[in-house]
């Protein structure tokens with residue numbers, strides 16, 4: 429995985445998307461003095477069956493901020509798209525391109541934009557519309573951010589000059605990963621980070637929350653390790669630019 433960068437922007441659809449896989453790598457990066465900012469398309473308000481969206485949105489936002497803080501991320505932004513019905517299109521590309529211009533990252537992290545999930549656990553499972561839309565729009569926005577003529581209103585209305593410095597977009601959860609990060613140094617914080625999504629996990633499983641989280645993240649990293657010299661890993665499909 430490239431290490432010659434100082435700023436990353438992680439763009440995903442929902443609270444918990446980064447915690448289900450990427451957080452161990454993010455903890456390791458912030459430890460090394462790198463800056464990582466989170467950008468979420470939605471507040472995940474349609475994610476809990478027993479809590480109506482209006483009540484759920486602020487709850488999940490708070491859990492996401494707590495969860496980010498555990499892995500050294502202090503800036504968490506929300507685009508306020510409606511959870512579950514995010515559509516790929518110009519609005520989404522423009523909003524993500526604007527964030528890229530504001531934060532000027534060299535590395536962008538996002539989640540699986542393909543139809544199905546990667547990894548042994550994912551094999552054959554259909555991805556969700558929000559993940560596909562946000563992942564694909566993020567890959568596109570990395571280029572949009574660098575072109576002054578694609579969304580000229582970002583300059584005229586928001587004063588956001590082009591940023592053509594994105595060098596890689598790293599996508600987690602795909603069927604065809606190309607790079608890996610050692611999950612061991614960040615794993616304990618990754619567990620604590622996912623556990624901050626208390627309300628979500630409580631409804632998701634009857635298991636003890638910590639047991640569930642350790643089992644899930646540990647198993648996931650171990651499986652990924654089969655492609656990473658046997659060491660637990662976080663895998664990404666890296667698209668260079």
Ligand SMILES: [Zn+2]
Pocket residue numbers: 441442444445559
């Ligand atoms: Zn999600």
